[in-house]
Amino acid sequence: AQSVTQLGSHVSVSEGALVLLRCNYSSSVPPYLFWYVQYPNQGLQLLLKYTTGATLVKGINGFEAEFKKSETSFHLTKPSAHMSDAAEYFCAVSDLNDMRFGAGTRLTVKP
Amino acid sequence: GAVVSQHPSRVICKSGTSVKIECRSLDFQATTMFWYRQFPKQSLMLMATSNEGSKATYEQGVEKDKFLINHASLTLSTLTVTSAHPEDSSFYICSAPLSGRRETQYFGPGTRLLVL
Numbered sequence A: 001a002q003s004v005t006q007l008g009s010h011v012s013v014s015e016g017a018l019v020l021l022r023c024n025y026s027s028s029v030p031p032y033l034f035w036y037v038q039y040p041n042q043g044l045q046l047l048l049k050y051t052t053g054a055t056l057v058k059g060i061n062g063f064e065a066e067f068k069k070s071e072t073s074f075h076l077t078k079p080s081a082h083m084s085d086a087a088e089y090f091c092a093v094s095d096l097n098d099m100r101f102g103a104g105t106r107l108t109v110k111p
Numbered sequence B: 001g002a003v004v005s006q007h008p009s010r011v012i013c014k015s016g017t018s019v020k021i022e023c024r025s026l027d028f029q030a031t032t033m034f035w036y037r038q039f040p041k042q043s044l045m046l047m048a049t050s051n052e053g054s055k056a057t058y059e060q061g062v063e064k065d066k067f068l069i070n071h072a073s074l075t076l077s078t079l080t081v082t083s084a085h086p087e088d089s090s091f092y093i094c095s096a097p098l099s100g101r102r103e104t105q106y107f108g109p110g111t112r113l114l115v116l
Helices: none
Strands: A003-007 A010-014 A019-026 A032-038 A044-050 A056-058 A064-068 A073-078 A087-094 A099-101 A105-110 B004-007 B010-013 B019-025 B032-038 B044-051 B067-073 B076-081 B090-097 B105-107 B111-115
Touching: A003 A087, A003 A099, A010 A019, A019 A032, A019 A087, A019 A105, A032 A064, A032 A073, A044 A056, A044 A064, A044 A073, A044 B105, A073 A087, B004 B090, B010 B019, B019 B032, B019 B090, B019 B111, B032 B067, B032 B076, B044 B067, B044 B076, B076 B090
Parallel strands: A010 A105, B010 B111
Antiparallel strands: A003 A019, A019 A073, A032 A044, A032 A087, A056 A064, A064 A073, A087 A099, A087 A105, B004 B019, B019 B076, B032 B044, B032 B090, B067 B076, B090 B105, B090 B111
16 A cells, blocks of 8 residues: 655745655555646646656756655755745655555745 | 646536536547546545446445446546535546556646535
8 A cells, every 4th residue: 555645734935945845655666756736726737756767856847856765755845936836736656556645735935 | 748638627516416527638548547536725536547448446435326437438538426415516637647657647627516
């Protein structure tokens, strides 16, 4: 069975500050890991994913995440927040047969 | 990139009526599509897996007779909420994997259902 835990349902940062959204996973097999962004009343947009290979994954809009097997983590970061980054972010884990989503983290960016 | 559309984007209906939501893969074929439900400020919960040419696979706790799924073609899956009640009000999202690969899954924009 797989599961995802996102620490912090709400994160608030100032514009230009570092963004760090935390995600820890549990999986009995090597996981595929994802970060999605959701804007109000819209579907999910893939930010980035880890399947195999390089553990530091770069995505769209300047986001990146690092797969750390020893810590079972896949935290999402962005060096400098932009107002347009304000949204809901979901971490997900998949073993290709099933996909589980975290509860989500709402990112607020203050001017 | 691949696109998945949903129609309608928003629907308001009276209690007791049925509502059909369409999910289309616009530029690729999808033998499998997934239907999720999302309550306000919560994550996505998988409701069912729609399979082209065969019956849908429902997650535990999801009523098959309540949420009818039909995967009519390789680009279209429909979810019908039968005899809708206010507690069915939610955001319904579909997704389709490209080439059947779950790690390349494209999501529709969602359908907001409000049952009065």
